[in-house]
Structure formats: structure tokens, C-alpha cells
Amino acid sequence: MEQMALEGLTIVDFGQAWAGPHFSRTLADMGARVIKIESRRQMDSVRGLPPWPTGSKPGPLNSGYYTWLNRNKLGVTIDLSTPQGPGLAMEIIKISDALVENFSRGVMGKYGLDYASVQKVHPKIIYVAMTAFGSEGPYKNYVMYGRNQIYLSGLAHTTGHPERPPHPINFSWGDPVAAQHAAFAMLSALYYRNRTGKGQYIELSQWESLIGITPENILDYTLNRNVRSRRGNRHDYMAPHNTYRCAGGDVEWVGIAVETDEEWQSLCEAMGSPEWAKDEKFADGFRRWQNQEELDARIGEWTVQHRKYEVTDILQKAGVAAFPTLSNRGLVEDPHLNARGFFVEIDHPEPEMKNRKYDGLLWKMSKTPGQIRHRAPYPGEHNNYVFGELLGMPQKEIDRLVEEKVLL
């Protein structure tokens, strides 16, 4: 195998929870050496989050949330609140190309690890701070997780049924979105450094990165003073455009999207050219859009007679965009993802966690593909390797630091 794309890069990772770790995982999967810093005093909070294997005692070693986000990373424990802690972290920073952190504002400064301090000892570092709101503006000190960003960005306001309040969204879109934006910023800064020799500080506001991916909503107000609201699965101009119930119970749903008259004709033929579809009120795109409530009900009468993959197969053969709306169970079983070798099995010493399937690499690179090289680390699992082998510290010294609870 040839080298991985980012082999040779070292990233020091102060990332916590989701945004930071997702970012560094993307780099680690593609070959970067990521050194993750935690401590038993301040463990990454996701070590306390589910899922845990059924029947096993929930603990910091077997959180599925942690193992999912932290594969391929080296785990080091430094108690930054001890007098020696920040200095040890600085030693790791010195051998790194880039640093990432997503602490609350001011935390890195408290430990003397803010950009100004780091730059003095390592001017070429690429320092990426993933903040909630940025370092200026009225909300700079507000606490915020990725889930709340959905509400602030206008996304929640436009999610859900029109007759109901904004739908609560129980996932943290803001985190992976910010993570990918940060990955781009860091790599382009490294590319820039190759050319100019210069390091730099990059600040990311998670709120801004999320708003950046909702341009239609923003532009409609800028251009026309239209304030968009909730409209279920309706589209700007496509109709039908919804998710329809299929035969076989609650796991059976299919999404169908029709853009052109040609696709509409194909859909009608696929449904057996029913009489209702010939009605004037469905004759063109605009009228279908206006009458889509009735249209949806009619199409639902057809889809509910078939299984979700059956509908998908019939419609795709006819040239109509359709695909099951899959549950997590549906995904694990999906033939396409399995055919492409998307899922990876990762081993783990905890017996209930052995050989579980995880999602795989984010994309396929032809010559320098990423790899899943090892599972997420236990706390401090790589202390000896990082301090001994990479930094050349004598084992006795490492043992002393462990004893004194600096490497905690």
C-alpha cells in the first residue's frame, strides 16, 4: 500500500465532545498522527455518553460514542491543572504541525496554551480554535453545543410540519459541519505553509459555518424579504416531493422527488397509469405543486401496496428519484453500502464491543486511501509511546509523572 494522504503530519488534539474529535478523526482516518490529550480529571465528556453494550456496566472505557469518534488516535493523559501539565502539553505541541481545540473561550489561555504563547515556541504551528460564536460580538462568552446551533441558524425554524411548532432536533448538526469546515481550513493552511513557511491562527465560529450551508433560507430574505417557515417535506418547486408509507409497518418509507414532466409521466406509468393522475389539476408542474396534498395522498395509496425497496426499484428503473428512508437497522442491512465495503469492523478488548460495525471512511481515494488502523484509545494508553518514544523521555521520568498524577 502506498502512503496515506496525510501520513507524516502530526496533530495535537485538545478536542472534546463532538466537533473537535470529529474533525481530528477525519484527519486520523487519512493518515495523520493525532495525539489526543485528556485526563482522568477532565475526561472527554463523550466517555459518559451512550450507547453502551446491552447488559454491560456503562463506563468511560466502553462508551460507543467515544469509540466511534476517536478511532485511529493516540491517547495521552495530562492533567493540565497541575503545575507541570501545560509544559508537557507544550512538548507535544512542539512536535506537531497543527493544533485543534474546542474548549470554551479562555480555557487554553488559562493553561498558557493560547495562540500567543504557543506561537512563541512554535511559530510555524497551525492553530485552529473551534469556537461557538467567535472571539468578538455580544455572544462570545455564551455556552453552546452543536445541537443548539440548529435553532440559532434558522434550520429548526424551517424543519417540521407547517401547522406545528419547530420540530425538536435531537442531533448536533452544528458539530460535523464545523468539523469539516475546520478540516478544510487546517489543510489549506498547511498547504499555504508549504509555500510560504508561515504558521497561523484560524478561528472558526460554529454558528457561522452552519449558516453558511443554508443559503436559500438566507438569500430569500436578502433578495425578497421572504421569511421561510416550516413546510414538512415540500420543495420549492418539485412536486411530488415527500416521504410515503410502504407496506410492512413503520420501518417502511420511501422518499420520492419529481422534477420534470417527463419524470411525472414515468411515475404515472410505473403506478399503472391510474385514472386520477390524468386529472387537469396534475397536468403540469405548477398545478401539481399547488395540489400536492391530494397528490401525496394518491401516491401514498400506491406506495403502501409495495415494500420500500420494491417501490425504489420500480421507480428508479423508470428514471424517477426514489429511495427508502432508512432507519439505523435499514442502513446496516443496506446492500449498496455493504457492496461498497463502507462499514468497517473494529475490534475492542471489552468483550461486548468485539468486532462491531462502524461507519467507514468518508470518501475513497484511489492511491492513498485512508485506513482504520486502531480502535479508540483507553485513557493514557499511549503515554509511554508519546512521551518515551516520540519525546525521548526516560521511562523513570514518565513513571514519576504518573505517580505524581501529572499524567493522570
Place this chain on the structure above:
Amino acid sequence: MNEQALSGVKVLDLTWHIAGPYCAKYLADSGAEVIKVERPGTGDPARKMGPFYKDDPHPEKSGLFLHLNTNKRGVTLNLKSPAGKKIFLELVKRADIVLESFRPHVMPSLGLNYEELEKINPRLVMTSLSSFGQSGPYREYKASDMVIYGMGGSMFWTGIAAREPVRLGGTVVSYQVGVMAAVATTFALFGAEKRGYGEYIDISAYEATRASIDRNGTDLLAYQYSGDYDKRSASYARSFPTGVYPCKDGYFDLTGGTVVFFPRTAKMLGRPELAKDPRYGTGEAQIDVNRKQEFDAEIFYPWILERTRREAWQAAQKAHILSGPIFNAKDVQEDDHYKGRNYWQEVDHPVTGKLRYTGAPYRSDEMPWGIRRPAPLLGEHNEEIYGELGYSKEDLAKLREGGVL
């Protein structure tokens, strides 16, 4: 302006709709020189997609197109004609990156797959964005943003139990895939510079959605552990007060429940004694639906309904409770925080005049992000770019007549 991150990097952008053009915009806004190649006559279908300037559906007034194509120069080219293909290959020789988002059979059928392009430019990085990837049984399937979102897992459990799954607002999946393609492309570019040869990237919206969009990853494990699948529910939390609540001027989201956060909530309400109240403050009470209803009706609604979103937010932040107002597009654009950070970008355009767009996704003093030019008119830079290749005005007139440009 300082030199930008990707100054000097040359990109050929064959993509259309949203995801691919956003990937190219991402590179362009960071300094890359992007040539957008559109088909003659109609151009990128995004020119027909709204919102339009003054709601006027005109191919040079699509706000969506204008936003997605800032900083690019635009040419028209018919890749199916032999002359068009020849010109394209000349452009490939000078490029660092080719981006395309056709269905998987298209580039090979034109003889323009990576194996061919690599022969004339070994350093080339080529990224293909598609709905399902370049291999596997669904590779030629059609999809839309909603359809792709539905594949990924999180749509299935968004919505209320009795109704259909609902998508997120907007077309966020396409944008996220675009950003990820930009990340992948930059990774490959970085590697190509080091090793001296490029490579090919296959990015599938299905997998990108699956593996990055949300808690899909942990859901996958949860299913393997429990054998059960996630269900839709109007509320995401059993503790209280957690969720979306109405307030004086709209809606407000709060994570104020569980034994960790409830004491803070009690303090915020000015009633710290509630934290120790067995009716509300204990772990058991916190997951009791009847207690939740009682607490909401008697204590929480009277408090929240008297407050605006911003008042509630200030109070919650003071108490260190995760929370936020539910903003619409107007709220976001009128918000002082963005204004204070100079987030919004005004860009002038020959047809629409100055319009306001979203701004920098990251900030750096050393390596600025910026809009240098508006989106191109259809074929605006044909003479400039083909002129650089040595084509005269007469040559171009002939090519135009022949339907090549």
C-alpha cells in the same frame, strides 16, 4: 489582499446543481482559480433554481446560482463534440484539480475518466461527487437532497410518530457533501504536492451523509447492541424542562432537565429550592411524564411566556444552561452578533447589482478569505480563457456556430 490559501491552484469545475459548485466555491473563495464549465445554451440547471432576485426567474438572477459561483470564471463547452473535448483536454493539462458531479457512466463514456486524464497530467487530482458513489448496485440511481437525507438515518426518526419522517429545512445535505468534497480534494492536493502525482476521489453523498451528518454513527452501534431501531417522537428528552417551548415572541430551545441541569434551572427561575423538591428535582421525578406536565403548566410556562427569546436566552446563559432562541432568516440577518463580526458579504453583479451573501466559514489574518469577483454570466469568460489557450476570435466564432461553445 494577502496571498490566499489556495492562490495559484487551478481548478476545472464541471459540476452543477448544488454540492459540486459549493465544493468549487469553497476552493475559489480560498484563492483557487476556478474555471466553471457549463453546457452551451442553458448552462448549470442551478440558474433555474430560486430564490431569484425580485422573484424574477431569469437565468442571470438566480440568487442560488450567484451565491454558489462567486470567484469563478465561466466558459461554455460542449464536451460531447470532438472539438469541445479537445479544448477540455488542453484545459486539463494546465489544471491541478478537476471536479465533476455527473452520474458515474458519463465521464468514462466521454473518454474523460481519471485514467485517461492522468495520462496527460499525472499531478491531476480529480474528485467525483455523486449520490451513491461510483460503484455498487445503486450507482446510477437518481436522487434529490431530501432523498439523500432520507438514506442517511436521521430523517427516519425526525418527526412525530403518527406522521411521515421529515427532513431538515433547506438543502443542507448537498452543502455538507460539497464541503466534504473540498476537504477530500485539499487532502489529495496536499499529498500530490508531496509525492508528485495526483489521484482520484470518489465521494458519495449517501456515505458522506451516513458517516458525518449526525449521530448516525452511534445509532449504528445502538442497533447492534439492542437489535431495535430508532423511532420518531415529538420530544427528544424525557427530562424537563428540555425541548422547544413557546415564549413571548416565538420559540425557545432549552436543555434544562436532568439532575445536572435542573438545579441551574431552579436558580434561573429564582426558585433554587425546587432543586431539592422531590416532585421535580430527583432523577426519578425528572423522567416522570406527569411531573413534567405539572412542572411545565404550573411553573415553567408562566415564566417563559412572559419573556422574549432574547430575555430567556440571557437568563439561561447566566445560569450556564445550553439554550437558544429559534431564529428565522430575518432574525439571523438582523442579529447584532453577525453584524459585529462583519459576517455578511456584499457582492456587486452586472445584472442584479449589490446583493448580500453569507461570509467566511473561518477567519485568519494571515490567509484571508474573500470574494474577488461575482458569479459569471453564461459564457462570460469564453474569449478570455480560450484566448489564453491561443484561440482567436474567428476560431471562437466558428466554434460557437458549431455548437461547441
